[in-house]
Amino acid sequence: MLIRLVGGEVIDPVNNGPRQRDVWIKDGVLIDPPMGETADQTHDVSGCIVMAGAIDIHSHIGGGNVNTARLLLPEHHAAHQPRPAHTPLSNAGWSTFQTGTLYAQMGFTTVVEPAMAPYTALHTHLELADIPIIDKATLAILGNDDFTLSLLRNGKSSAMLDDYIAWVVGSTRALGVKVINAGAAAAFKENVRSFSFDDVVPEYGVSSRKIVKSLQASVTRLGIPHPLHVHANNLGIAGSADTAADTIAATEGVPLHLAHLQFYGYGTEGKRKFSSEAARLAELINANPDVTIDIGQVMFGQTVTISSDVMRQFTAIGNASPKKSVILDGDGNGGGGIVPYRYKQDYYGSLQWAVGLELFLLITDPWRVFFTTDHPNGAPFTAYPELFELLMSSGARDAKSTELNATALELTTLASVRREYTLEEIAIMTRAAPARLLGLKDRGHLGPGAIADVAVYRKGKDIARMFREAALVFKNGDLVVKNGKVTHYRWGKTLRLNPPPDKAMIKRMRDYHEERYGLSLDWFTFPDSAIQRDAPFAEVSCNS
């Protein structure tokens, strides 16, 4: 099948070709204009912009904690729309099917679930496999488990840690490694209630800093393309900017990704001792090329916070709205907390909203700042179109600011920042940069050889509307969205690394699980066939 998109304005910062050019797709892959061939299918996209499919690097779309949130809140996700005729279950509120449908309609074609507890990997992959259309990937959580902490306490070799991480990444089919409030979940089980970067896990005598640095080094040595994905300590509390600054300073020449930085952008100034430190953090990021960040933008309204940072979530129970929550002390890296929350346009909500935007606008390099709401923690991903508008229009920010708490906004720099993201910068932040960050060479751009994940948006003054309803979306060259509506399902892959496991580590894992859990290792692992979809995984190479 040869497809031609004619007359569109192509936004492809990686390849820097002319803006006015046709885009050609052959058998699911982008190609240079073929000589003397006629397209089987031609789409007139005059008046539209053409971009690669978008990539979301941090969105909680599936797995045990997400499912527990559904269980806790059946009233939270009632569906209200008529069901499309050809896409089963796509309006089932907050289902896997709806997740794929809504992402695709916005032009997103790859999404990363950033928090998979290794012992619940099968559950996570079962859910990801039921998300239609888009490709998925997930990050394995490490850094709170007895095995890692014991290795560090006992001074075992870095090679052994590498072997363990390679085994976890391979056996759980992960695309990378995440550490969440390193050591805090283990410390919380011993009744520790606050945990900073240099605090020590009681059972192991290992600091949070030591855990992060060890994992960061190991991820780099193993050639895992995505740098260690770090959910730092002290999320959400006044003064957390100091923790973020400490973590940023600790990179020491090794790449590190700092997740949802907005939730660490808080100082202790002002009457309420809760102020913006976004400008300071932005300066630190701008000065440290080792660091990439995503934002975790807050938007207003009801949501539910889902996090494996069990210590933090426990402290948030009192703010639950409605008043119910689940706290799970899981095995090792599992567990977490589910706490529903409503972001109000009060002092605190307004400040959080402004901090996120300050970070977006004050961090100068769009290759190092990533577009997320930490779905659903800052806001559901369905708020993305409105967020695009806020980034691309200072007028839209001014208009929204008039509805918010003026005292909070006065403690920020937001009003003075007039930057507006260009379409090129949006394409970098949501396409090219995520692909590079994750090591996905086959996407994020429109050059020949890339998979034909293409989003076409109808240009208009209403930026939110433009990004909410893509005019056309192709996934692997298959036209799956027309005029903002999914036309049919296809089943994407889950992208994974597959580092070869060390035989001695497999034996060690067998012995460990039999001794500590009284169960053989096959209780915790699974074959690909357990997913029951054709070829559910696609391998991504590690760096050599």
Place this chain on the structure above:
Amino acid sequence: MSVAWVGSQPVSLMDAIQNAAKLLASSRCPVFTLDTDVHGTRSAIALAERLGGAYDHGLGETLANEVSLFTNHGGMFTTPGEARRRSSLIVLVGEIPASHHEMLESWAASRPDLGDRNKRLWFHASGSGTVSADTSKLVRKLKAVSLGGDGLSLEGALAVLRAELHGRHVASPLVNVAQFRQALNKSQFPVFVFSGTSGEAAGLVMLQGLIADLNKNGRASSVFLPADDDAWGTALTSLWMTGFPPRTGFSNSLPSYDPVRWDVQRMIREKEADLHVWMSTRGDETPPARGRIALISLSKNETPTAGAAVTISVGKAGVDHDGVTYSSRVGTFRAVAASAPSQLPSISSIVQQLAEALPGRRALPC
């Protein structure tokens, strides 16, 4: 050996599929009773959506009770693995299903290797005369110390325990409460083990209140052991498929969750439904004999189901074919390989064939 019947007559699988599909296509309100593994559940829910039906689990009443703890309240939980490794004080709460006894006995045979590492102590909170002989036997085996009071229900006993631990005066203290208080003081991570059969929803909420109290200054948690692992697996699968637990229906083209409205047995009894699709891979089970509506049986039986218009014999995941089931041993899903592979088809494959035999012949999304 026949695997398909129309009425009591053996037929080819294809004929049975065609007959079942006709019934499905002409049904005004089909209802589905599920009791299968993850993949059978996925397919069955997709078929229910296609037909605008409703679905429930075979143990719907008990499952609804368990689900309600989460939908109405939430709580603090830990996993069986973490409890085994970390907790030196385990409190069994009320009735514990026999399917979990072996696991609990294996905990008793091990010593915690994390946390305080003290020798494990066991208590049993219960109401007067409310536990089965099996649970009583387990309690004796584990040498669990009784926590109860004369004439108190489990809910009452938990309320009194909570009050006593809070330092409040109670008219009639529980037996052995001083011993329990002493054990609590020594344990860094006490764990309460309960099930949906442990007591009424109010009692489970009271238990979570007690655990919340203990977490104000120390740590404590609970292990939820579902009354039935397969039923809980169905609940989790249903949640990601539709956003809702079972007792969900697809009226007006959209899923809605209502534990009363979509109680399938009630719908059959009150003749709201006109076709019952009963799926059970448990083996030798028969559908409850309530109401007289058309029945399609997909069950692990060697004979036609009494009263069924169509019966198709199916295999069980982990026995006849590979599959994925929920396991309380690990607190999550587990891949299970066939232990005695057979030719019996999986529920998932039969449901797919049913969908493709319906008008339109469209495949299901899973």
